[in-house]
Amino acid sequence: MSAIRKLSTSPFALGTWSLLLGTALWFAPPALVARVRSTFLDGLRPGMCLVEHAHAATGERLAEWQSAELRELRAQLDAAVDAAAKAETRLRRVMAQRVVQAESIPSEASGGGAQGSPALFLPALVEARVIGETLGRDWRSGVILERGLKDGVREAALVLKSQRPLIDLGEPDQLSMEDPLLIGSTVIGKVDVVGQWTSTFLPVTDPDYRGAAQLVRESEAGPVWGAKGILRGAGAACVLEGIPVDASVRAGDAVYNAGRDGSLDVPLYYGEVAAAQLGPDDREWMITVRPAAVPSTVTHVRVLRSALNPQRLWAH
Amino acid sequence: MNRWTVTLVRTLAVYAAASIQLTILPEPGPQLLLAVAVWILCESSPRGGILWAMAIGLLLDAAGHGRLGLHVATCGVLAATAHATILTSDRPAFWHGPVIAGWLAWGDSMISQILQRSLAQDAMELVAVTLHAVAIAGLTAAVVLAGVIFRELTRRCFMLREYPSVVRLENQWSRLTEA
Numbered sequence: 388m389s390a391i392r393k394l395s396t397s398p399f400a401l402g403t404w405s406l407l408l409g410t411a412l413w414f415a416p417p418a419l420v421a422r423v424r425s426t427f428l429d430g431l432r433p434g435m436c437l438v439e440h441a442h443a444a445t446g447e448r449l450a451e452w453q454s455a456e457l458r459e460l461r462a463q464l465d466a467a468v469d470a471a472a473k474a475e476t477r478l479r480r481v482m483a484q485r486v487v488q489a490e491s492i493p494s495e496a497s498g499g500g501a502q503g504s505p506a507l508f509l510p511a512l513v514e515a516r517v518i519g520e521t522l523g524r525d526w527r528s529g530v531i532l533e534r535g536l537k538d539g540v541r542e543a544a545l546v547l548k549s550q551r552p553l554i555d556l557g558e559p560d561q562l563s564m565e566d567p568l569l570i571g572s573t574v575i576g577k578v579d580v581v582g583q584w585t586s587t588f589l590p591v592t593d594p595d596y597r598g599a600a601q602l603v604r605e606s607e608a609g610p611v612w613g614a615k616g617i618l619r620g621a622g623a624a625c626v627l628e629g630i631p632v633d634a635s636v637r638a639g640d641a642v643y644n645a646g647r648d649g650s651l652d653v654p655l656y657y658g659e660v661a662a663a664q665l666g667p668d669d670r671e672w673m674i675t676v677r678p679a680a681v682p683s684t685v686t687h688v689r690v691l692r693s694a695l696n697p698q699r700l701w702a703h
Numbered sequence: 704m705n706r707w708t709v710t711l712v713r714t715l716a717v718y719a720a721a722s723i724q725l726t727i728l729p730e731p732g733p734q735l736l737l738a739v740a741v742w743i744l745c746e747s748s749p750r751g752g753i754l755w756a757m758a759i760g761l762l763l764d765a766a767g768h769g770r771l772g773l774h775v776a777t778c779g780v781l782a783a784t785a786h787a788t789i790l791t792s793d794r795p796a797f798w799h800g801p802v803i804a805g806w807l808a809w810g811d812s813m814i815s816q817i818l819q820r821s822l823a824q825d826a827m828e829l830v831a832v833t834l835h836a837v838a839i840a841g842l843t844a845a846v847v848l849a850g851v852i853f854r855e856l857t858r859r860c861f862m863l864r865e866y867p868s869v870v871r872l873e874n875q876w877s878r879l880t881e882a
Contacts, residue, residue, distance in 0.1 A: 412761075420771045427762060
């Protein structure tokens with residue numbers, strides 16, 4: 388008996404037991420795995436909250452030790468950067484309005500001001516909150532979903548599997564794929580997958596992002612439209628493709644969206660040309676576009692979606 | 704300290720390490736949970752130490768994104784080999800902890816990375832996996848070494864004698880009576 392006990396509690400036997408237990412758990416059914424995971428994570432939640440709180444409190448205390456002068460300078464710098472960003476946004480908006488006005492005057496002069504029926508689609512901007520990384524991870528891993536499973540909380544599998552950032556709007560908010568995401572009149576991305584409660588979006592710098600874009604350059608007569616191309620995300624910046632070499636391009640030219648449909652007053656801003664050089668085949672420009680500066684922490688965005696005009700619906 | 708108090712202290716230590724590991728420690732970083740496993744392994748009997756290592760492995764599995772059971776098996780087997788080869792004497796030396804921590808963290812990281820990538824594709828990838836595992840092992844061993852130095856300094860500063868724990872005395876007693 389003693390020999391058996393000794394054998395069963397020897398390091399070799401315990402190592403074998405752990406191997407067997409690990410193998411059994413490896414092939415455990417997914418429902419059991421999910422239950423084990425959520426039980427452990429729920430159990431750890433109070434401790435994690437406490438650590439997070441202590442970590443934040445320590446950070447705040449350390450920040451308080453910084454000299455008052457340094458803090459003041461940092462606040463001034465932040466305010467100056469914000470003011471510059473606002474001024475740039477205003478400038479781009481005015482530029483877009485001027486280029487659209489310059490385009491519409493000849494058509495109005497040629498008798499384009501006839502009264503027609505109201506537009507069928509009206510642009511509608513809806514406010515959305517960007518879901519933070521931690522909350523997004525919990526949402527996708529099922530920590531929140533499983534908690535609400537009894538109340539019928541479900542989400543589209545494509546949203547859950549995707550690693551892209553999330554916003555808190557979905558199908559009930561009439562979102563659809565390709566709807567642009569805006570901060571002011573600057574495009575920062577587009578809706579990728581629409582779920583029941585949340586949707587994922589593609590930032591403009593994502594390699595999968597594609598969008599029709601058009602150059603706008605300053606001339607003596609004011610801003611004028613340039614060539615059209617396709618804007619593609621390229622990591623930290625974007626690339627504008629399909630601009631022929633005979634088109635005029637300069638660093639600093641503005642890039643706006645080209646896929647306008649008449650429902651918007653002004654085009655939407657993408658960014659400005661950072662560099663332009665001839666491509667290897669000398670047929671197209673290789674244009675690098677610096678996207679418009681967006682705040683480092685984006686918490687709220689606006690989604691531009693098209694809604695049916697009620698006037699037209701009532702008319703029928 | 705009696706057996707229940709020891710268990711309570713160890714449970715609290717594991718809970719605190721897991722909370723810190725999942726909240727603020729960057730990835731890849733020191734495996735704080737494995738450092739606690741090493742501390743328990745060095746302080747307890749083979750059976751207790753390996754069971755605690757398996758429990759910590761289960762915690763790593765549940766909190767991580769890998770498949771359940773992977774860390775249970777690796778932690779259990781690595782702890783068993785550490786007990787069979789290094790922790791053979793009743794009183795562990797100061798270097799036992801860091802060496803076992805390095806072994807545990809390196810082995811755990813290597814095995815889990817290789818299995819998760821469904822075996823390394825080529826030699827370069829294997830080198831990358833090994834270097835990553837060595838970095839984690841070094842950091843984990845450093846954490847354990849810092850703990851050992853801190854404990855030693857505290858003992859010398861306050862002139863405390865190291866009393867063998869009740870668990871270890873009981874193990875020694877059972878070994879003597881079995882012999």
